[in-house]
Amino acid sequence: MRSAEEELAIRNDVFRWLDAAFIGGGGYEISRAELLNYSFRGERIPLLDTGRGIRNPATFRSTLSIMSGWKKNRYRDFEDENGWIEYSYRDEEAGDNLKLIRAFELRSPMVYFRAVREGYYFPYYPIVIAENDVVERKVRFPLDQGLGFLGDPLQYSSDQRRYAESVVRTRLHQPLFRARVLRAYENACTVCDLKHPELLDAAHIIGDTESHGVPHVTNGLAMCKMHHAAYDRFLLGITADYEVRIDRRLLDEVDGPMLRHGLQDMHGRTIRAPSNRKAWPARDLLAERFAQFSGR
Numbered sequence: 348m349r350s351a352e353e354e355l356a357i358r359n360d361v362f363r364w365l366d367a368a369f370i371g372g373g374g375y376e377i378s379r380a381e382l383l384n385y386s387f388r389g390e391r392i393p394l395l396d397t398g399r400g401i402r403n404p405a406t407f408r409s410t411l412s413i414m415s416g417w418k419k420n421r422y423r424d425f426e427d428e429n430g431w432i433e434y435s436y437r438d439e440e441a442g443d444n445l446k447l448i449r450a451f452e453l454r455s456p457m458v459y460f461r462a463v464r465e466g467y468y469f470p471y472y473p474i475v476i477a478e479n480d481v482v483e484r485k486v487r488f489p490l491d492q493g494l495g496f497l498g499d500p501l502q503y504s505s506d507q508r509r510y511a512e513s514v515v516r517t518r519l520h521q522p523l524f525r526a527r528v529l530r531a532y533e534n535a536c537t538v539c540d541l542k543h544p545e546l547l548d549a550a551h552i553i554g555d556t557e558s559h560g561v562p563h564v565t566n567g568l569a570m571c572k573m574h575h576a577a578y579d580r581f582l583l584g585i586t587a588d589y590e591v592r593i594d595r596r597l598l599d600e601v602d603g604p605m606l607r608h609g610l611q612d613m614h615g616r617t618i619r620a621p622s623n624r625k626a627w628p629a630r631d632l633l634a635e636r637f638a639q640f641s642g643r
């Protein structure tokens with residue numbers, strides 16, 4: 348068994364490593380292969396256990412990570428609409444359960460890997476287990492640790508509920524939405540083709556403050572920061588036939604290369620659509636948004 352100090356040093360190093368590998372890589376997903384290859388001072392310590400949904404290194408006192416499966420192959424985790432994860436004890440693995448309960452008692456900072464697609468994950472860290480239910484044999488924790496202080500979602504007041512919903516929407520759904528949209532568009536701006544994930548956003552066609560502004564890929568467009576800002580300010584529109592339109596007044600202006608090449612030259616272009624037809628932007632949503640653009 349490692350010393351408690353060394354174990355904590357490894358956990359902190361894992362978070363730094365995820366910052367570099369995941370956020371530094373554009374923050375949209377991280378592969379299983381990368382997660383299995385993590386090493387600390389030359390010693391390889393896989394961050395996932397590929398055979399099950401929980402990673403308990405033999406030399407650790409408590410759990411290092413929990414992961415969700417993909418679609419039907421979920422492990423023992425369940426996510427509710429408030430962004431809390433429930434993870435059930437394993438049936439015949441007393442060792443795993445012991446380390447899971449110890450993670451709760453020691454408040455060990457862990458990672459929760461949520462599957463984005465087969466073999467790819469979105470990491471949430473540091474996660475601390477908030478509740479241990481020995482009767483139901485499961486633990487619970489919020490994906491966003493800022494929600495932990497609110498306690499049981501069933502007891503929320505209406506103000507707390509509204510706050511929790513906005514946190515869930517912006518902090519939990521947004522990263523997954525971004526991951527799906529950028530992947531569908533193969534990390535390229537749908538307007539200008541710029542291929543730098545660090546300069547790309549997942550734009551909503553219908554904003555997420557609207558009831559039908561759902562975080563689904565067909566309500567999204569991968570856009571560079573410039574075109575996203577122009578789209579949000581109605582300086583750039585996209586028709587239901589996937590054509591780019593630039594605001595009339597902007598077309599008449601004379602200015603430098605950003606205006607000329609970055610905006611005016613985009614007028615009339617057909618957007619770059621995802622190769623998967625099912626991920627194409629929904630025509631009715633594009634039409635609704637375009638009506639707002641042309642009505643100005």
Ligand SMILES: [Zn+2]
Pocket residue numbers: 536537538539540541570571572573574
């Ligand atoms: Zn662009």
